[in-house]
Amino acid sequence: MTTPSMRKYPCCPGPTWVKAADFGHAEGIDFTLGRCDVCSRYWMHLWTPYAPDAGYVALDDATAGELVTIPAGPDRRRRLQELFDV
Numbered sequence: 001m002t003t004p005s006m007r008k009y010p011c012c013p014g015p016t017w018v019k020a021a022d023f024g025h026a027e028g029i030d031f032t033l034g035r036c037d038v039c040s041r042y043w044m045h046l047w048t049p050y051a052p053d054a055g056y057v058a059l060d061d062a063t064a065g066e067l068v069t070i071p072a073g074p075d076r077r078r079r080l081q082e083l084f085d086v
């Protein structure tokens with residue numbers, strides 16, 4: 001498992017991130033999937049009060065598509081933990 005590269009801001013300048021899905025919490029981190037309004041790239045926003053600069057992680061279309069098909073619950077939390085190494 002490689003740690004995903006963290007970026008503080010999405011790919012394109014300006015407020016381009018549009019919320020696509022809320023994945024709730026895993027390991028104290030709040031996961032929200034969004035998509036860039038300009039280039040359509042998926043970004044997962046990670047937020048935790050313990051690391052306010054957690055920021056955005058790029059997701060490919062296949063991974064984003066997989067995550068939205070997993071129902072909320074332990075399976076999705078486990079997958080988030082695997083993907084984001086939390």
Ligand SMILES: [Zn+2]
Pocket residue numbers: 010011012016036037038039040041
């Ligand atoms: Zn973009």
